Amino acid sequence: KHDSPVSCAKKAKTVKAQQILLAELEAHPAAWPFLSPVNQKSVPGYRKVIKKPMDFSTIREKLTNNQYLSLESFIMDVNLVFDNCEKFNEDHSEIGQAGHSMRRYFDKRWTELLK
Numbered sequence: 001k002h003d004s005p006v007s008c009a010k011k012a013k014t015v016k017a018q019q020i021l022l023a024e025l026e027a028h029p030a031a032w033p034f035l036s037p038v039n040q041k042s043v044p045g046y047r048k049v050i051k052k053p054m055d056f057s058t059i060r061e062k063l064t065n066n067q068y069l070s071l072e073s074f075i076m077d078v079n080l081v082f083d084n085c086e087k088f089n090e091d092h093s094e095i096g097q098a099g100h101s102m103r104r105y106f107d108k109r110w111t112e113l114l115k
């Protein structure tokens, strides 16, 4: 039922890093397309094309509810946001460019924080 102090401290470090990373993503100037779920009623084709929608507010909810059992599952959800964006938007569109910029930033920051 109880973690050893070492694994408990390690888990706390991971949660702290996830909170820092998510706060930085939410505060990024190019985060605006990703802050809340895409409105599938007002965006034609989105529901059919994007099988697993994801956005920063949903990740925030999951993190708050301790739904990330590993660092990997957190990183997978963040990458899902950017992969969905690449699938649905042209690379050189405004939102496409925002997605590439945010992915570059995330890759750099999680490497600095956790590698």
Ligand SMILES: CO[C@H](O)CCc1ccc(O)cc1
Pocket: 033, 034, 038, 043, 084, 085, 088, 089, 095
């Ligand atoms: C993260 O944004 C989504 O990819 C939806 C992008 C989109 C929404 C409405 C449009 O008219 C065009 C693109």
